[in-house]
Amino acid sequence: MARAVRRAAIVVVAAVLMSGCSSDDPARAEERQRDYCTKLGTWQDTAHATTTGEADGEAGGGHGGQSSEFDNTESAGHVLIEAAKRLERAGLEDGGTHIVDDTVNAVDGDIGAEGRAVSYCDSSGFETLVG
Template identity: 75%
Template sequence: MSSCSSDDPAQAKERQRDYCTKLGTWQDMAHATATGEPDADAGDGQSVQPPEFDNTELAAHAVIEASKRLDRASLAHGGSDIVDDTVNAVGGDIGAEGRAVSYCDSSGFETLVGSAG
């Protein structure tokens, strides 16, 4: 007889790995998009988002959902609010991104994320 519970260490590690993988993917996309932004002002002034923007938005949504799964499983530690930090990070808050990265570092998944900023 086995059951799935948030107390299952393997399941907890899988949720943490999933979150950190998605955070790293979002970081890669967001930072790549940010480096291409100066050219976005060129042209006739119309606001057209590059295709990378859609993928970055999808990655942001995915990492926020992963943070909610961590929160529901009570896997946030160190007194941080992983959902708020993640939402603020994808909104451009470097401090929040640093806290999210620190979460992955302390969870043992530091290789899945980049440094904040």
């Protein structure tokens, strides 16, 4: 019986320590927010370059290097989604936002979700990192 109580106490202490680590540390929270906003800006740059490349490629009738541009955009999207998941796990969502959902939807082409993700960066003080 004492052994079970001791195990339960260890599990509770570990859970408390794990859940409170990052959001209680302002420097770490800021680092995660900056990381997310940097990745959002990178994804926006690659996504918009791909969109511009599509228009240029269609106008010229060629295929160009679109395959690698799409791969870069997809890769940047995956990296961005992982950064959003880290924010969510750390409890760094802002005022009821759903940063992971907005990020996934933005990567899937939802302009409104992209705007909400950019607003998150604006309210976090990293507006210069995003478009």
